[in-house]
Amino acid sequence: MDWSALQLSLELSLWTMLILLPLGIWLGRLLAWRAFPGKSVVEALLTLPLVLPPTVLGFYLLMALGNRSPIGQAYETLFGQQLTFSFSGLLIASLIFNLPFAIQPMQRAFEAIPQEVREAARCCGLSPWRILHRIELPLAWPGILSALVLTFAHTLGEFGVVLMVGGSIPGETRTIAIAIYDRVQAFDNHAAAVMSAVLLLISLVAISLSYFAGTRIHREQSHA
Amino acid sequence: MDWSALQLSLELSLWTMLILLPLGIWLGRLLAWRAFPGKSVVEALLTLPLVLPPTVLGFYLLMALGNRSPIGQAYETLFGQQLTFSFSGLLIASLIFNLPFAIQPMQRAFEAIPQEVREAARCCGLSPWRILHRIELPLAWPGILSALVLTFAHTLGEFGVVLMVGGSIPGETRTIAIAIYDRVQAFDNHAAAVMSAVLLLISLVAISLSYFAGTRIHREQSHA
Amino acid sequence: MPDGLHLRLTQESPIPLNAEIACAPGEVLALVGPSGSGKSTLLRSIAGLYSPRYGQITCAGETWFDSTAGINMATAQRRVGMVFQSFALFPHLNALDNVAEAMLDLPLKERYKRARSWLQRVHLGGMETRLPRQLSGGQQQRVAVARALARQPRALLLDEPFSAVDRATREALYQELAELREELKMPVVLVTHDLDEATLLADRMSILNHGQTLQTDTPDRVLRAPASAEVARLMGMRNLFSGRVIQHEATHTLIQWNEWRLRVRLHPRFQPGDTIQWVMPTSGVLLMPTRPHEDEMLDNPIDVQIESMLALGENYRITLSAGDDRLTMQVPRYLAQRFSLLVGQGLPVRLRGETIHLLPAES
Amino acid sequence: MPDGLHLRLTQESPIPLNAEIACAPGEVLALVGPSGSGKSTLLRSIAGLYSPRYGQITCAGETWFDSTAGINMATAQRRVGMVFQSFALFPHLNALDNVAEAMLDLPLKERYKRARSWLQRVHLGGMETRLPRQLSGGQQQRVAVARALARQPRALLLDEPFSAVDRATREALYQELAELREELKMPVVLVTHDLDEATLLADRMSILNHGQTLQTDTPDRVLRAPASAEVARLMGMRNLFSGRVIQHEATHTLIQWNEWRLRVRLHPRFQPGDTIQWVMPTSGVLLMPTRPHEDEMLDNPIDVQIESMLALGENYRITLSAGDDRLTMQVPRYLAQRFSLLVGQGLPVRLRGETIHLLPAES
Amino acid sequence: VLGSAPAQAQPATIAAASDLQFALEAVREQYRLDTGRQVQVVYGSSGNFYRQIREGAPFQMFMSADESYVQQLADAGLTEDAGTLYAEGRIVLITPHGSVLKADTGLQGLGEALDNHQIQRFAIANPEHAPYGRRAEEALRHAGLWEALQGHLVLGENVSQAAQFATSGSTQGGIIAYSLALSPNVSRLGDYALIPQDWHEPLHQRMVLLRTAPPALHEFYAYLQGPRAREIMRDFGFELPEAR
Numbered sequence A, B: 001m002d003w004s005a006l007q008l009s010l011e012l013s014l015w016t017m018l019i020l021l022p023l024g025i026w027l028g029r030l031l032a033w034r035a036f037p038g039k040s041v042v043e044a045l046l047t048l049p050l051v052l053p054p055t056v057l058g059f060y061l062l063m064a065l066g067n068r069s070p071i072g073q074a075y076e077t078l079f080g081q082q083l084t085f086s087f088s089g090l091l092i093a094s095l096i097f098n099l100p101f102a103i104q105p106m107q108r109a110f111e112a113i114p115q116e117v118r119e120a121a122r123c124c125g126l127s128p129w130r131i132l133h134r135i136e137l138p139l140a141w142p143g144i145l146s147a148l149v150l151t152f153a154h155t156l157g158e159f160g161v162v163l164m165v166g167g168s169i170p171g172e173t174r175t176i177a178i179a180i181y182d183r184v185q186a187f188d189n190h191a192a193a194v195m196s197a198v199l200l201l202i203s204l205v206a207i208s209l210s211y212f213a214g215t216r217i218h219r220e221q222s223h224a
Numbered sequence C, D: 001m002p003d004g005l006h007l008r009l010t011q012e013s014p015i016p017l018n019a020e021i022a023c024a025p026g027e028v029l030a031l032v033g034p035s036g037s038g039k040s041t042l043l044r045s046i047a048g049l050y051s052p053r054y055g056q057i058t059c060a061g062e063t064w065f066d067s068t069a070g071i072n073m074a075t076a077q078r079r080v081g082m083v084f085q086s087f088a089l090f091p092h093l094n095a096l097d098n099v100a101e102a103m104l105d106l107p108l109k110e111r112y113k114r115a116r117s118w119l120q121r122v123h124l125g126g127m128e129t130r131l132p133r134q135l136s137g138g139q140q141q142r143v144a145v146a147r148a149l150a151r152q153p154r155a156l157l158l159d160e161p162f163s164a165v166d167r168a169t170r171e172a173l174y175q176e177l178a179e180l181r182e183e184l185k186m187p188v189v190l191v192t193h194d195l196d197e198a199t200l201l202a203d204r205m206s207i208l209n210h211g212q213t214l215q216t217d218t219p220d221r222v223l224r225a226p227a228s229a230e231v232a233r234l235m236g237m238r239n240l241f242s243g244r245v246i247q248h249e250a251t252h253t254l255i256q257w258n259e260w261r262l263r264v265r266l267h268p269r270f271q272p273g274d275t276i277q278w279v280m281p282t283s284g285v286l287l288m289p290t291r292p293h294e295d296e297m298l299d300n301p302i303d304v305q306i307e308s309m310l311a312l313g314e315n316y317r318i319t320l321s322a323g324d325d326r327l328t329m330q331v332p333r334y335l336a337q338r339f340s341l342l343v344g345q346g347l348p349v350r351l352r353g354e355t356i357h358l359l360p361a362e363s
Numbered sequence E: 001v002l003g004s005a006p007a008q009a010q011p012a013t014i015a016a017a018s019d020l021q022f023a024l025e026a027v028r029e030q031y032r033l034d035t036g037r038q039v040q041v042v043y044g045s046s047g048n049f050y051r052q053i054r055e056g057a058p059f060q061m062f063m064s065a066d067e068s069y070v071q072q073l074a075d076a077g078l079t080e081d082a083g084t085l086y087a088e089g090r091i092v093l094i095t096p097h098g099s100v101l102k103a104d105t106g107l108q109g110l111g112e113a114l115d116n117h118q119i120q121r122f123a124i125a126n127p128e129h130a131p132y133g134r135r136a137e138e139a140l141r142h143a144g145l146w147e148a149l150q151g152h153l154v155l156g157e158n159v160s161q162a163a164q165f166a167t168s169g170s171t172q173g174g175i176i177a178y179s180l181a182l183s184p185n186v187s188r189l190g191d192y193a194l195i196p197q198d199w200h201e202p203l204h205q206r207m208v209l210l211r212t213a214p215p216a217l218h219e220f221y222a223y224l225q226g227p228r229a230r231e232i233m234r235d236f237g238f239e240l241p242e243a244r
């Protein structure tokens, strides 16, 4: 069992969730309540990272973020290290290919909040910030939870983009998905099965617990 | 441009959506309104296809559906042809790895339907079937649309599972994702870029249109 | 098995219920009770949307619910028309479709024709294509009423169906309801807080408190002779006082109240000396100066003082201090002006003993 | 700039508005009008939840909305307390939290202490931890009322705040509102369909129809002297008829109605010969046999026939056929019994000319 | 362009073609026993490594299954020299247990099975981009079976995947790397027969040190060309070029 790869994957998942959470909430709300021309196109654009094969997306990201790209060079000047083949690069890739899962469920969840409830919140004098965390987030919670869980699971499992952008460097960019893939490629079915089982089990427990706790939190919100 | 691969991908996407639509509606409603012990675990289980790297999932599916497996043998006896390396096998794999996207958004959408509205429908004497297609589906429509769009996009882009179960047989199991991947691997960046662009464009148009039409249908439902 | 709607339900929790109601075909039963007394829960039980722990519900000879026999007919089979307290319109369907949806057994054209005519009947002509969110509260409520009526139901369940509608429209709807009731001969259970509405529309009235049906009778009798002090209070009867029975005469009973002896209608069930409570409608208190009438032999003249005067529509609600108690009367504005009634002034009034009803003292 | 709340809004569509209201601090203004007349829309405009095309809204000297100056203050800044017609409770917060949420400017402990006391005041003690969906309709409405009041708002906007509450509780809430209004000295705009409620609670009353304010005056004056036949009809005044002015005397005006000449209070603004409409409250029609009084010189005895009798709480609503018109009167049950009133019988009544109000004929 | 300093904290890493994964692991182990030092190896597709190295991937040595990538990197000036040819790959026909097809060096069995319509699926790596796939195509063409196999071929992304296909039981056989077929995990699953070396272009495996290579890697680079490593490589099914 490659624990460091598992740890890396979990870290990557957590960071991805952590960053996509505010981003998804912001974009989800925007898309839920604003009507603007071309909204459908924006929504469609946000789905596109799913359309390209991951390795190909990874290839293009490698080009876009690599040493020779403006982004890569700017990053290197700023932080003194290269963006691709590093955890940061992995994270950026992970954010991009998880966008579709994060935004859509959150957008739907915000759309489902009755207008009157938001109006009542404004009439109660709640600040936009308070409305967000006290009214909107709890009400949109199931959708947000879905988004987070999908993001979590998908980040654990994704390897095409990660392999291309990260380069499978042990301890730094070699995720558990790549490790399992390698074992399968090496016909080491036993090790692959063990790793898969551990990964599935951990995911199952983590996701079950978050759904379980999630609905409980949601239900018992009010006793805060 | 490999048009036959594109056509195959579109067919695969359509079939996947077509089958996941009723399945997702059925499972989504079940999960939305039934409470049973271990529900969180079931929800988590439905997310697991995302957790394994696609190629690894594909490998296990190849084992599970192959000629030596009971499923594969049963299929062969029934239909006189083998399941793996065929469109049917591809479709089954596609259904499995798309489950998480299909079920979750639909479940959330059904959860958001106010209980009273469903009660009113029963009081109006609507049959369960009529309640479904006249009340629940239109109200859950945005979530269902999300699910379908994510499934569509993801099926177009997925290639790990598809390659493993399908074997990249031109005209039969070689999807556009595999074709683009192959072009990239063969350093034919130009062809890859053209194909990617075409795929992205088609997806963009298709998804934009379905969001656009989807919200309109939703809005104008009542003039039917 | 009897005709009409019969219900008997009991449970301890979460919502306490101990209710029994019956409603004949063509009858309107008003369900009256304070907020939270379980009125909506009863209607929901009848509709099959709520299943209490114990009890039976039958309608037109069919058993809809029987906890002992394990029967619980599906809502759709019960064929009830229900107006929800919160309307519960289909948010994505326009007014016309909302109503048409309740008539699926009719052919399409007929359905929409009737739906249109139903909307007319609830004064919503021209609003056919509006979605619920484009309608005002009262308009939504009327769509809900039209939807419930349109179904030609076997039982009509109305949960405060006119609460958001203005007076004039409401009267028109009363008319529709009255006609429909003649036409369809179904039991109608009407939840309302408006006693005028109850007396106007209902043949009988059931008083509910904490899930328990306390009294069921014609509105007139409930108002004249409430079964208990609790019912009297629930009916908003302000003139509820303690007293003692002195003796029974041939035509009346004599009771002691503060310093007064009141002649009240004969209540032989109480013994002289019994402590009782008595209750009287505000209309039982009259200003003194009218010509004596043969039916006024039970009138009890007493002297009281005006404590407060409250304008209330075309009347004044006048609170009078009578000994330690507070008596309430209702006086038309013109009479109040004619007699120049003023707060603080002494006033001779008559208590109409005929309207005085004796009740057992509360334990 | 004046104190209190001032509003003047106009637009053509989608919701026609042509309204002007003013409400002083501590004043209760009742907004009365038929369903769909735009009452909720006006409240929503005041709260900043709806922005009409043209107009101004000012409160306590602050401009909240001005279409010409492009001012549109955010709802949260306007500090209004609002009871929504559909309650709009926060579905995931319990009753206590719902109320506490409106008092964020207070420290946590104080907030919950007050929220608890507010729930007590609306008779919901013990329901603190219930979620909205675990409350009955009336209980939810009271949480909404508590939430609006708790805010110590600069303007209180109540959209039929008592519609789902029973009589007894409602009276208690009236009391709370009256006290609060003394305490806080804020303008209160109250939408209601209940004229009794309006007269009881409101200092002035604004009649709205199709988005247009038709008359604003004390409830008493609106009822006695509606500005137009439209207002009279909206007030549910059934006795609205056509007539002609014959002449003005020193103390009264003489009008012709069907075969009768009626003495009515002086209306010098009409010319003899003018066709007019006249209106009279149902309490203006009296049974004949009472002793003549000095103020009865304007009484007009006429002979009519009883067409129908409708029980209505403690009264009968009696429709009388008078020539081609239908006259409505309200008679207490005991009087109806005393005079053995029966449908079809002839009846001498008096029309109190003092209560008769003349209106220009409708074009 | 010199590799920047801060990235050097990590151990030296070799990017190696997947077909080396058994042989090279054995060499690494021997190296560790012999010298007490370790190197880190990442296995993958040579094409991807090429691309990643062009984009600045932190690999210090590249062992390619296709020497053209090494040449291109050398042309781009990213390597120390033109590299060394260290092995040559062989391909085998592999048939899973229970297959109608028997593994034979001359591929006659495959021809007969094709004639008898007994071949449903036959696995090779994708000739478009996988070196072993290209060689498999050449061999099949040489045997005159290529046309007949059209419609039956399933294409692996790389040779490992082709081997998975070939041994899964869902195909009647396939052509894969000899080095893979020799590994116990694969040989368990079927029978194989070497395909004559002259039926296809040689599979030159070339390795090269990148400019960023630390001294430690130079040592390993040399070790790979030494006798012990060469012996191991040969045991794992590689033909070896003449020793320098």
Ligand SMILES: Nc1ncnc2c1ncn2[C@@H]1O[C@H](COP(=O)(O)OP(=O)(O)OP(=O)(O)O)[C@@H](O)[C@H]1O
Binding pocket: C014, C015, C033, C034, C035, C036, C037, C038, C039, C040, C041, C042, C085, D133, D134, D135, D136, D137, D138, D139, D164, D166
């Ligand atoms: N889910 C629940 N759990 C516990 N108690 C509930 C639940 N739902 C309702 N109740 C309680 O049951 C009682 C009866 O509610 P119901 O809605 O039947 O009252 P109601 O008579 O219709 O009142 P209203 O006139 O205010 O609508 C109320 O006291 C309410 O608080």
Ligand SMILES: Nc1ncnc2c1ncn2[C@@H]1O[C@H](COP(=O)(O)OP(=O)(O)OP(=O)(O)O)[C@@H](O)[C@H]1O
Binding pocket: C133, C134, C135, C136, C137, C138, C139, C164, C166, D014, D015, D033, D034, D035, D036, D037, D038, D039, D040, D041, D042, D085
């Ligand atoms: N979104 C909308 N689009 C068009 N018309 C609307 C919309 N919302 C409301 N209306 C119309 O505006 C009018 C005023 O609505 P409003 O809710 O203010 O009425 P209201 O006086 O509060 O009525 P009620 O007493 O029934 O609540 C109604 O006729 C309604 O149909």
Ligand SMILES: [Mg+2]
Binding pocket: C039, C040, C041, C085, C159, D136, D137, D138
């Ligand atoms: Mg209720």
Ligand SMILES: [Mg+2]
Binding pocket: C136, C137, C138, D039, D040, D041, D085, D159
């Ligand atoms: Mg309204």
